[in-house]
Amino acid sequence: MPTPPLTARANLRWAVVRPTLERLAPKTILELGCGQGAVGARLAQLATYTGVEPDESSWQTASSRIDGTVLHGDHHKVPEGAEFDLVCAFEVLEHIADDKDVLADWVQFVKPGGKLMVSVPADQHRFGPSDELVGHYRRYSAEQLTELLTSVGCTDVAVRRYGWPVGYALEAVSNRVSAKKLEQPAAPVSDVIEERGATSGRFLQPKKAAGQVLKLGMAPFTLIQELAPSKGIGLLAVATGPKG
DSSP states (O other), rough: OOOOOOOOHHHOOOHHHHHHHHHHOOOOEESOOTTHHHHHHHTTTSSEEEEEOOOOOHHHHHHHHHHHEEEEESSSOOOOTOOOEEEEEEGGGGOOTTHHHHHHGGGGGEEEEEEEEEEEEGGGGGOOHHHHTTOOOOBBBBHHHHHHHHTOOEEEEEEEEETTTTHHOOOOOHHHHHHHHSOOOSOOOOHHHHHHTTTTTGGGGGHHHHHHHHHHHHHHHHGGGGGOOTTTEEEEEEEEOTTT
């Protein structure tokens, strides 16, 4: 079954995530904040999959796309005592006001010896209109992300960047589009940051044909970014859970 299209940025991220997953070879995966399920559909091809998504529209789309269990809500919807080889959240932590407390809840789902994988936007000085539009509270440095994961008991934290060099251009375009939406929105933009974050999984999601064009167009850049894993607009962290 064809997988749903990824955004340009998600193509860059998936090129880093996929080989990491192949190395870790998890049998069970929990994805927190799966959005419309473009990544979840790919994860479900690799392991027994459970996802959670609070936004109803995104949850309905994800449920139709993913061959696995997709729960409507946040991490509290995961059955008590459930544990997974891999717990992951892509572009979610930056939407949460109290990221440390929520992360402390998430890591309890990691099996002994299992892994946590999270991605976040990099560098607070790059915070711009696109962050504001989709309800980000912050961006992270590699040091801040490492400290956050360590503070909730994770060990063996490895953080790398992705998205060099094309990600900077993509982010500049996204900021221009977002600034216009904020200044003269075609539809009302909520003043409540939580409401913006709740619908962020729908932002700039490509249709099938556009997704194919994006995939082909981004293919060279998914390779080029490997020349500079210490540069880029996004961070990907992998850590051993606190029960490790």
